[in-house]
Amino acid sequence: MAGGRYGPQLLALLAAWVAAVAATAGPEQAALPAEQSRVQPMTASNWTLVMEGEWMLKFYAPWCPSCQQTDSEWETFAKNGEMLQISVGKVDVIQEPGLSGRFFVTTLPAFFHAKDGIFRRYRGPGIFEDLQNYILEKKWQSVEPLTGWKSPASLTMSGMAGLFSISGKIWHLHNYFTVTLGIPAWCSYVFFVIATLVFGLFMGLVLVVISECFYVPLPRHLSERSEQNGRSEEAHRAEQLQDAEEEKDDSNEEENKDSLVDDEEEKEDLGDEDEAEEEEEEEDNLAAGVDEERSEANDQGPPGEDSVTRGEVEPEEAEEGISEKPCPADTEVVEDSLRQRKSQHADKGL
Numbered sequence: 001m002a003g004g005r006y007g008p009q010l011l012a013l014l015a016a017w018v019a020a021v022a023a024t025a026g027p028e029q030a031a032l033p034a035e036q037s038r039v040q041p042m043t044a045s046n047w048t049l050v051m052e053g054e055w056m057l058k059f060y061a062p063w064c065p066s067c068q069q070t071d072s073e074w075e076t077f078a079k080n081g082e083m084l085q086i087s088v089g090k091v092d093v094i095q096e097p098g099l100s101g102r103f104f105v106t107t108l109p110a111f112f113h114a115k116d117g118i119f120r121r122y123r124g125p126g127i128f129e130d131l132q133n134y135i136l137e138k139k140w141q142s143v144e145p146l147t148g149w150k151s152p153a154s155l156t157m158s159g160m161a162g163l164f165s166i167s168g169k170i171w172h173l174h175n176y177f178t179v180t181l182g183i184p185a186w187c188s189y190v191f192f193v194i195a196t197l198v199f200g201l202f203m204g205l206v207l208v209v210i211s212e213c214f215y216v217p218l219p220r221h222l223s224e225r226s227e228q229n230g231r232s233e234e235a236h237r238a239e240q241l242q243d244a245e246e247e248k249d250d251s252n253e254e255e256n257k258d259s260l261v262d263d264e265e266e267k268e269d270l271g272d273e274d275e276a277e278e279e280e281e282e283e284d285n286l287a288a289g290v291d292e293e294r295s296e297a298n299d300q301g302p303p304g305e306d307s308v309t310r311g312e313v314e315p316e317e318a319e320e321g322i323s324e325k326p327c328p329a330d331t332e333v334v335e336d337s338l339r340q341r342k343s344q345h346a347d348k349g350l
Contacts, residue, residue, distance in 0.1 A: 038078035042089045044098050044165070050089065051117040051153065056131065058090045059100060059110040067109045070126035077131045084135050101164025102152045117153065119146045283338050 042050070042057065050057065058074055060067035078088035093100040093108070103112060103119075111122035113134070120143040124130045134140060149156040170192065177188040 037075060038081060038088065039075060040087065040089045042091045042099065043096055044161075047091075047099055047102075049087075050114045053116070054086045054135075055114040056086060056088050056122070056135075057103075057112045057114065058088075058126070059093055059103065059105045059108060059112075060090060061093050061108055064108045070109055073126055073128045073131070076128045080128075080132065084132065086135055097168030098161040098165035102157050102161035104150075104157065104160065113140045113143075115140070119152055120144070121146070286338065 049055075056077070058070070074088070074090070081088045091099050093105060103110070109126060111124075111126065113120045113122050120140050122134060122140070122143075124134060146152070148154065151157065174188050174192075177183045177191070178185055
């Protein structure tokens, strides 16, 4: 009877105790931390860690579907990082636009390999096996490194990082205006245009003030001397230019005179040649006339049919025939004149 009375009470107490134990054990189990990720988030403040040792970096965005597909493979690769003796990191381009500009990331996801400060772009798939073979087989040695101005540690890419960070801040501010405050987009654009103009004017004013602070004006007498020296130099240059022009004019005049003299000499030479040709023609004509006269004198007419009439020729006709014969003295005079002309022509030619 007693057991029947107290049995339900004991069962109720036992159920309450079990519920209490379960209630106390639930929060403890919920408070246990989840499995910690081996992927190290990289920011603008700690990215220089990749300059030492061997690293693999992944650039991603939370909204990128391709990046989400490689998350599990990247976590597996990070868990095996100790075995591969490599550190694994990731960069959120939305939160860290400066790092995306420093590495000049234009596509997502983007993977980079770093070995003692030398960076290379990994263009293979984001699968664990491919990533593991890339490290174990040292395939990164066959990839051209990012050297010179392309290196993320260079001054050029540091400036690129600054530009990307500024653009990221402007984008966040635009979202704050349009989404949080509900301002129209065109109002946000007008605000940024006005801000750009004001900032440009302010920077110009700052540069003018800096130049005025570092510029020391010269005393008045020194400035006057410098002006006089400048004027004298200009006058000297003008005189030099005038002298050069006069020399050019004189040289041109001399060249023209020389050309005229040469033309006159050529004309005289042509005239002398024409005269020589005329004299040669006259000499030829005279020589031909002398030859004809000699031939006529030698070739006297044959005896006529009536010898009696030939003997009866009057003495006057005989004298006329004798006078018509050429005189040898005349032929000698002609030959002397021809010789003199030839000698004169030879002297002119010389």
